[in-house]
Amino acid sequence: MSHDAPTHRDSGRRQFLQAVLSSAVVGVASQAAMELAAPGRLNAQTNLSPDAALRELLTGNERFAANQLTSIEHDLTVLKEKTVAKQEPFAAVLSCADSRVPVELIFDQTIGHIFVTRVAGNLVTPEIIASLEYGVAVLGVKVVLVLGHSGCGAVKASLKADTVPGQISVLYAHLRPAVERSGGDFEKAIEANAKIQAELLRTSSTVIRDAIKAGKLNVEAAVYDLASGKVTVG
Numbered sequence: 742m743s744h745d746a747p748t749h750r751d752s753g754r755r756q757f758l759q760a761v762l763s764s765a766v767v768g769v770a771s772q773a774a775m776e777l778a779a780p781g782r783l784n785a786q787t788n789l790s791p792d793a794a795l796r797e798l799l800t801g802n803e804r805f806a807a808n809q810l811t812s813i814e815h816d817l818t819v820l821k822e823k824t825v826a827k828q829e830p831f832a833a834v835l836s837c838a839d840s841r842v843p844v845e846l847i848f849d850q851t852i853g854h855i856f857v858t859r860v861a862g863n864l865v866t867p868e869i870i871a872s873l874e875y876g877v878a879v880l881g882v883k884v885v886l887v888l889g890h891s892g893c894g895a896v897k898a899s900l901k902a903d904t905v906p907g908q909i910s911v912l913y914a915h916l917r918p919a920v921e922r923s924g925g926d927f928e929k930a931i932e933a934n935a936k937i938q939a940e941l942l943r944t945s946s947t948v949i950r951d952a953i954k955a956g957k958l959n960v961e962a963a964v965y966d967l968a969s970g971k972v973t974v975g
């Protein structure tokens with residue numbers, strides 16, 4: 742077994758944590774100011790670039806898929822103490838509500854790292870946009886990842902236009918464009934939906950659009966595979 746890989750991984754992890762911690766003071770000040778001042782200004786609360794933020798998520802997912810989690814080594818008591826007064830997540834994820842997609846776990850992250858919004862079918866609603874705009878404009882996340890997943894029940898039901906109880910069918914209208922684009926193929930519909938919702942975020946939110954234009958944010962679509970544990974950006 743090689744001794745190089747874990748050392749390299751630990752070193753990268755340390756650098757990442759240092760980058761996050763070094764921005765803590767600035768983060769608290771700007772977050773407080775932002776909450777008092779009129780909204781609309783963008784704050785950079787981590788030193789990561791949008792590309793580096795996405796890379797951090799994906800390397801975390803590689804650790805998860807390889808069963809080499811490092812997030813469980815953190816002292817949760819210390820992390821809780823450090824995050825009582827502030828949060829400075831480097832990424833936001835719009836995920837399905839599915840219990841098989843535990844967001845922090847599959848990206849090997851812990852308290853304070855990811856700003857997560859979840860709704861069945863990982864779809865964009867005004868409330869989801871509002872939440873993610875808070876993540877971008879106030880908390881300064883550098884990447885927003887729309888995360889679909891294999892075996893998504895919401896997409897499947899929408900494909901078959903199943904009769905469902907209560908208000909579940911409200912989801913169908915949001916998922917219809919993906920269903921139409923998929924030609925009836927389940928996997929294609931899942932992938933298309935993540936892409937469509939990501940594009941919706943890029944175009945329907947002025948906060949997100951401006952942050953992308955300023956080079957402060959990336960919005961990406963990805964699919965999580967339940968069997969392999971791997972996330973593929975597409």
Ligand SMILES: [Zn+2]
Nearest residue numbers: 837839893894
């Ligand atoms: Zn789902």
